[in-house]
Amino acid sequence: MSQQEHQPHVIVRRANRPGDLGWVVMAHGEIYDRQFRWNTDFEALVAKIVAGYAADRDRAKEAAWIAEVDGERAGCVFLVAGDEPGVAKLRILLVTPKARGLGLGTRLVEECLVFAREAGYWQVTLWTNDVLVSARKIYQGLGFILVDEEPHNSFGHDLVGQNWVLDLHTTSAGNQKGPVDQA
Numbered sequence: 001m002s003q004q005e006h007q008p009h010v011i012v013r014r015a016n017r018p019g020d021l022g023w024v025v026m027a028h029g030e031i032y033d034r035q036f037r038w039n040t041d042f043e044a045l046v047a048k049i050v051a052g053y054a055a056d057r058d059r060a061k062e063a064a065w066i067a068e069v070d071g072e073r074a075g076c077v078f079l080v081a082g083d084e085p086g087v088a089k090l091r092i093l094l095v096t097p098k099a100r101g102l103g104l105g106t107r108l109v110e111e112c113l114v115f116a117r118e119a120g121y122w123q124v125t126l127w128t129n130d131v132l133v134s135a136r137k138i139y140q141g142l143g144f145i146l147v148d149e150e151p152h153n154s155f156g157h158d159l160v161g162q163n164w165v166l167d168l169h170t171t172s173a174g175n176q177k178g179p180v181d182q183a
Contacts (some may be wrong), residue, residue, distance in 0.1 A: 008069045015064035015076060021050050024076045028094055036131060038155035049091050053078055062083045065111050067104040074099035077108040079115055082125055085103050090117045090126040093135055105138045128143050130160040139164050
């Protein structure tokens with residue numbers, strides 16, 4: 001391999017190092033501003049999710065992950081307890097623009113689903129917006145089903161919010177996976 005054909009070193013790890021949680025908030029704010037012109041209301045929502053996770057998470061039932069490329073943070077996702085017993089929420093999936101195309105989004109969501117099964121959840125839900133096309137493709141590829149959508153005005157824009165659900169008891173890790181990018 002020539003020096004110009006750099007193969008990136010990719011890892012997915014728990015979000016447990018100093019600076020990880022702050023990076024999640026900052027990266028969401030900056031990236032969504034650049035990509036979609038979303039205002040600071042979105043960054044405040046992410047900060048609220050991260051603060052709630054940091055303040056009182058059940059370590060047996062909730063976790064967060066950071067993806068790194070060549071030692072730099074490049075993505076994240078959280079899995080937290082839902083509003084009903086046995087139901088988890090997948091939250092704040094993000095892959096930085098520079099790291100897209102390496103399969104990190106799929107790897108992060110797969111980590112959540114493995115953890116959710118091990119933690120005893122029977123269902124994972126998520127809320128997203130229809131403009132987040134790449135994330136929606138990941139969710140669909142892993143077996144999530146769109147259950148409803150509703151227009152709303154948030155983050156300075158008219159958007160369409162979507163609720164997705166994956167029943168873990170009807171899919172196994174082996175048959176729920178779609179194609180996975182190899183990095």
